[in-house]
Amino acid sequence: MAFKGKGREVNREELAETFGVSLNTISSWVRNGCPFDQKGRQGKPWKFNTRDVSEWLRDQARMEAAGEAPLDEYDLKLRKLAAETAQAELELAAARKQVAPIEEFERARALENATVRANVMNVPSRVVSQLIGETDEGRFKQILAAELIQALEAAADADIELGEGDDDDSAD
Numbered sequence: 001m002a003f004k005g006k007g008r009e010v011n012r013e014e015l016a017e018t019f020g021v022s023l024n025t026i027s028s029w030v031r032n033g034c035p036f037d038q039k040g041r042q043g044k045p046w047k048f049n050t051r052d053v054s055e056w057l058r059d060q061a062r063m064e065a066a067g068e069a070p071l072d073e074y075d076l077k078l079r080k081l082a083a084e085t086a087q088a089e090l091e092l093a094a095a096r097k098q099v100a101p102i103e104e105f106e107r108a109r110a111l112e113n114a115t116v117r118a119n120v121m122n123v124p125s126r127v128v129s130q131l132i133g134e135t136d137e138g139r140f141k142q143i144l145a146a147e148l149i150q151a152l153e154a155a156a157d158a159d160i161e162l163g164e165g166d167d168d169d170s171a172d
Contacts, residue, residue, distance in 0.1 A: 007051025009037065015048045019057075029053075032060075032072055104162060111160045119151035 010018060016026050030036065035056055040046035093099045100108075127147045134140050 007049040007054070010048050010050055011045040012040065012048070015046075015050070015053060018050055019053070028072070029056075108160055108162055111162070112155070112158075115158045115160070116152065116155040119155045120148065123147045123151050 008018075012023060012026050016023050026034075033056070034048075035052040036046060036048050037052075038044065038047035090099065123144070127143055130143050131140060134143070
């Protein structure tokens with residue numbers, strides 16, 4: 001249940017003390033829409049109602065938790081700087097050949113899968129002569145497993161070359 005009292009009227013210093021923050025924080029709150037009863041100027045102090053400020057802070061916390069909080073200029077500058085840094089790091093990684101476009105990765109994976117498939121599909125023709133007449137199930141499994149391991153190791157050792165003309169739609 002929310003407090004229904006009137007709150008206290010305080011100046012900037014008292015507001016900072018009440019909420020345990022600095023005067024700079026109070027200035028930031030005002031820039032971001034913190035309610036006040038009187039704007040401070042020469043000879044007139046700022047006036048805030050502690051209940052109104054408390055409700056505003058609670059609303060700000062709710063919006064921030066829901067991802068709806070408006071960003072102030074400082075936050076936007078930090079986000080822009082972070083984005084520029086991430087972009088520069090990505091460009092450096094690309095120049096060092098540490099990253100690749102998704103399309104190139106997908107092409108490489110498709111070629112690797114084709115190599116594995118081809119090697120595994122060749123296993124029956126390689127083992128048929130060894131397995132004809134074999135009645136020992138253990139020996140049968142041993143021969144088959146050895147051939148499958150060899151096929152997979154050969155696929156793993158294969159060099160996948162991605163030439164400029166290796167596009168999927170270039171094969172007619």
